[in-house]
Amino acid sequence: LKIEHSKLIDNLKLEIDTLKKELNTAKKEYFDLEGVHAILNELQQSIRDAEQEQKAQKKLLDESINRGKELEKKKKEFEQKIKELDKKYLELSGKIVVKADAESLELRYQDLIRQEEKVKGQIKSEQAVASEKKERIAVLVGKKHDYENILKDVEWISQTKKLMELFSGALLKTQEALREEFVGIVNEVMAEVWPTLYPYGDITAVKLEIENRDYVLKARTTAEWVNVEGITSGGERSLAALALRIAFSLALARNLGMLVLDEPTHNLDVNAIDELAITLRERLPNLIDQVFLITHEERLESAVSGYLYKLERNKELDEPTKINLIASPEI
Incomplete structure (x- = not known):
């Protein structure tokens, strides 16, 4: 029985280690925000299963305790019967009895001893099972507690993710608004300085535009707006770049x-x-x-x-x- 009990303890340790590894794995996996809802559902199901298993194990433990009490009661009854038989045996030992009756009593006596040993073994077995069930319930309670903590962490991460998404969206909108405002100020300044820098009629204005998340410097000819790069002459590009630098300077430093x-x-x-x-x-x-x-x-x-x-x-x-x-x- 000690060897079996030792094996049961070793198996429980292995199972505890396995559960710890599964818990560590679950803790690592729940940081994957894309799969957080799937993990949440699995954890909730695991908690429900653990609670059902806990109830079943408690029921088995109660039954084992009641069974142990019944066996203990039978043990006492057998001990009482053995005492009575011992007494009768002693009384009969001083009398002349039939040989067959003496052999029958001896067999009955040996049978009662075997039954007593059997009852003792059953009691020890039930006690070992009860101890195992208690340890298993304690492990399940700890596991449930860990799952509840994980659920709280997952909920906190979900809320934090939502807040970060809101903040990121607000930041992008703010950047876009500031960029549009800055480009508008730069174009206002270039509209003022361009006639002074380039007092000719073929290019009447220059402006900065945002195209495909990039900045493009354009010039307005008599017909349309064209890109300064590759269309205008070297001198015109130089003056357009100078106008842009002046506009940047005045937009960023009003008292330039x-x-x-x-x-x-x-x-x-x-x-x-x-x-x-x-x-x-x-x-x-x-x-x-x-x-x-x-x-x-x-x-x-x-x-x-x-x-x-x-x-x-x-x-x-x-x-x-x-x-x-x-x-x-x-x-």
Whole structure:
């Protein structure tokens, strides 16, 4: 019986370990938000099954206890009968009895002893079963408690997911609204500065549009709006880009007082450079207080209406850079 009891305990431990692994697996799986409702239904069904099994095990435990009480009662009755038979045996041992009667009593006595041992074995077996049922019920109660905690976690995750979806949607709408508002402000500024930068009739306006989640700079010709990239000349693209930079600056910093241009003649032809020089000298001062121009293009010297500095350095002699004032308003 001890060996069987030990095996039962080992089996219960294995079953407990298996349940723990299943519980850990369930905890990992419930973080998959896409399958959370399926897991919730399975857990609810598992709790209902566990509750039914708990009721059945309790019923079996009660029956085992009652059976044990009945066997204990029979054991006492058998013990009493054995005592009575022992007494009769002693009384008969001092008398002359028929040999057949003595053998019959001896057989009856041995039978009662065997029945007593059988009853004792049944009682131990019932007690072991009752103990096993108690442990099983305790495991099921713990499992039910764990499932209830998981259900609470799943519910919290579901609510959090809904809130995050609402927040994400609100954030996207806010971004779209801010982007549209910013593009509108940029286009208003470009509408004001473009006639100053480009006082010709072939391109009357430029604007920024959003197409396929991307920004596109467009120019309005006498016929229609066209993309600046690939349609207009190099000088026109340069002025459109300059208008866009000015608009960005004014939209982001209302009190903009200066503009810094570093090598703005890149990819411009001679006519475009001359047009840029005129724009910098005659038109930008109406929009910007100060313009800092850094360039290697000598043709842009005509764009200077303030101070002009020339930086020179003899690399072969490794001399320091020399700064010479070429022009100023006072000169």
